[in-house]
Amino acid sequence: MILFDLRCGTDHVFEAWFRDSETYDAQAKAGEIACPVCGDTAIAKALMTPNVANSSSESISPEQAAQMMRYLSAVRDHVEKTHDNVGDKFPEEARKIHYGETEKRNIYGNATADDARELDEEGIEFGVLPAPAKRKTN
Numbered sequence: 763m764i765l766f767d768l769r770c771g772t773d774h775v776f777e778a779w780f781r782d783s784e785t786y787d788a789q790a791k792a793g794e795i796a797c798p799v800c801g802d803t804a805i806a807k808a809l810m811t812p813n814v815a816n817s818s819s820e821s822i823s824p825e826q827a828a829q830m831m832r833y834l835s836a837v838r839d840h841v842e843k844t845h846d847n848v849g850d851k852f853p854e855e856a857r858k859i860h861y862g863e864t865e866k867r868n869i870y871g872n873a874t875a876d877d878a879r880e881l882d883e884e885g886i887e888f889g890v891l892p893a894p895a896k897r898k899t900n
Contacts (some may be wrong), residue, residue, distance in 0.1 A: 763882070771804035781882070798830050807887035841891060845870045853877040860886045 766786055769775050780786040786807075789795050793803040799822075803827050822830070843867040848855040852871030858864040870891065873881070881888055 766806050767808040768795065768797075769808035770800060770802035772800055774799040774802075774809050782888075789864070796833075798833055799826055800829070801833060815844055839893060843872050844868060847871060853881055856881055856885070856886050856888055860884070 763779050763784070764782060765776055765777055765779050768778055776798055777796065778786075780789070786795075790805050795805045796803050797805065843844070848869045848871040850872050852869065852873045855864070855869050855871070859866050859869070873888075878888070
């Protein structure tokens with residue numbers, strides 16, 4: 763896995779993990795990478811700097827954070843509407859699809875960190891969909 767700093771066409775910088783550089787190139791060319799702030803798919807690698815923490819690091823504004831949360835919610839809603847939820851059987855179903863034991867279809871579900879590592883080692887493509895934090899209701 764490799765971590766890239768990416769920049770969208772409106773200069774938002776964000777990080778994303780990829781299996782390797784070729785995976786990034788293919789996804790970027792296909793327009794499959796979107797800015798988490800604005801949704802722009804015109805993405806390029808940004809100049810990467812060493813990860814050194816300091817007290818003057820920039821933070822995002824509350825408006826940008828809210829926009830990112832809305833974007834993540836929209837992505838999750840889209841996946842839930844267009845993919846089959848296989849729950850805890852995700853690793854098993856992903857393998858069946860990968861190895862041609864069952865019909866190819868879009869799925870989502872749950873996997874442990876160990877399951878994800880094993881799927882990755884087998885060369886099975888998948889993504890991690892972050893779940894936006896749920897707000898407490900009074």
